[in-house]
Structure formats: C-alpha cells, structure tokens
Amino acid sequence: MTLIELLVALTISGILVAGVYRTFVSQQHTFTVQDQVVDMQQNVRLAINRMTRELRMAGFGRMDATFFGAGKMHGIYQHVVNPGGGGNSVTVVGAYQAITTLSANAPSGSGAASSKVDPKFIQVNDASGFDTGSKQYISINGDESFQIQKITGNQIELKAALSEDHLAGEPVFLVIAITYSFGAFEGKSSLLRDDNLGLGPQPVAENIDNLQFRYVMNTGETLDVVPNNRFDDIRMIQLTIVAITDKPDPELAKVGDGFRRRTLTTNIQLRNLAFL
Numbered sequence: 001m002t003l004i005e006l007l008v009a010l011t012i013s014g015i016l017v018a019g020v021y022r023t024f025v026s027q028q029h030t031f032t033v034q035d036q037v038v039d040m041q042q043n044v045r046l047a048i049n050r051m052t053r054e055l056r057m058a059g060f061g062r063m064d065a066t067f068f069g070a071g072k073m074h075g076i077y078q079h080v081v082n083p084g085g086g087g088n089s090v091t092v093v094g095a096y097q098a099i100t101t102l103s104a105n106a107p108s109g110s111g112a113a114s115s116k117v118d119p120k121f122i123q124v125n126d127a128s129g130f131d132t133g134s135k136q137y138i139s140i141n142g143d144e145s146f147q148i149q150k151i152t153g154n155q156i157e158l159k160a161a162l163s164e165d166h167l168a169g170e171p172v173f174l175v176i177a178i179t180y181s182f183g184a185f186e187g188k189s190s191l192l193r194d195d196n197l198g199l200g201p202q203p204v205a206e207n208i209d210n211l212q213f214r215y216v217m218n219t220g221e222t223l224d225v226v227p228n229n230r231f232d233d234i235r236m237i238q239l240t241i242v243a244i245t246d247k248p249d250p251e252l253a254k255v256g257d258g259f260r261r262r263t264l265t266t267n268i269q270l271r272n273l274a275f276l
Helices: 004-058 228-233
Strands: 081-083 089-101 137-140 146-151 155-157 169-184 188-192 204-207 210-215 234-244 261-269
Touching: 004 081, 004 169, 004 204, 004 261, 081 169, 081 228, 081 234, 089 137, 137 155, 137 234, 155 188, 169 204, 169 210, 204 228, 228 234
Parallel strands: none
Antiparallel strands: 081 089, 089 169, 137 146, 137 169, 146 155, 169 188, 188 204, 210 234, 234 261
C-alpha cells in the first residue's frame, strides 16, 4: 500500500466518521426535542383535565346566598365562581369531598339550635373530617349546604335548619373553595391550586407560560372582566393554558428564546349553576 493510497483511505474514513457523527448528533437532538415536547404535552393535558373536572363541578351542593352569608366563605368568597384580577386566576366553590355519611334520618326543619323540629343536630358516622374553622362548610347529599355551628362527638349542629328530609346513609360532603392561579413555585412558572384549607398554593403543573380565564354569561356574552354584581351570572369558563418546554432548543434560540410552546383552549360548562 502506497502513502497516497493510505492518505486517500484516511480521508474517506474521516468523511464517513464525520457523516455518522453528524447523523448521531442530529438524531440525538431530535430525540431530546421530542422527549421534551411529549413531557410538555402530557403535563398540560393532565393540568387541563384536572381543572376541567373541578371547574365543571362548581356549585355542586346548591350554595345560595344564605350559605355564604354576610361573613363570606373564609371571609373572602361570596359566590360560587369568583374571578381573580388580571384574568389568570379563579376560585370556585363546591362540595368536592365526600367525608362521611348520615347515621340517622334528619327530617326537614331539624339540625340547628333554632330548629322547631328535633333533633337539633345531624348525626354522622365520623365527624373528624370537619371543624368550626376552615372545614366548617358541608353539604348533605349534594342537595343543600350549611355552615357548622358546633360539633359534639359525631353530632353536628348547623347554623340553619334543614329544608329537606334526609335519610341515613346519605353522603355528607366537605365544601371547599378551590383557587387556580398562575405563578412561580420553586423558581418555575407553574399552574397553582389552593384548596384554602391551610396548605397554600400547591403546583399542579410546572413550566406553564400563561394562564387565562374568560367568562361566558347567562346572556351569551363573553367577558374578560366580570363586574362583581354579575358573578352569579357566569355560566361557562373559557380556559386557555400555554405550556413551555423545560429547556431551550439551541436551534430555536437563534431566532427567539429557544423554548417550544403549546396552547390549549377549552370551554367548561358550569352545569350546576343553572340549578342554584
């Protein structure tokens, strides 16, 4: 083998190795991008599915104005749907958690100290999931909701008397106010959820670039900002959420910030509000 032949062979080998390496780098880049895009899409889908499920249940338990009272729920909320400022947060109230069941029949007109019908309380199988603080709001069978006045063992005295008959075995729900918002959590922009029971906002999904709520009223109009006196007229929430990849793509960074984004929009019918 001559020196010229050796040089030619080395040159060809170098070209082949460079081509293979470039193909490998390109495939590795494609795999990394696809992996991040899949994570981003799965992340935003899980987030929007949970939000949709809980927002759709707003108002379950039939909470009218007498439920919220002058003091408001947690001293803040007095409507089933409470839009936040800026359009990127909303608080909905509903009977979301089945905690226990009635252990005895509860006739209409009973359940409160002012009742003219005995007993002056409702009897449940386990009252440990309630208190007279943040967990003082309950719903019986999803038919009517009340505030708790006093708990003695498994006997719960309500602030108002029952307006319907209830039978032993019916579920008793904890009514909570769930707030969805957009903000930072441990340095990452996130979708946050707060059940207003003391833990504060907790992340539902990270790498959320934007969150917006718009509201469809009972008149059919769509509003970005709802006047306070029209909160009870909301019938649908239009939710838009923008997810972002965890890391930037160097190729995209040449013409932008390098992050890929996905936008999902859905309309959530508040089916319980028509019955309040």
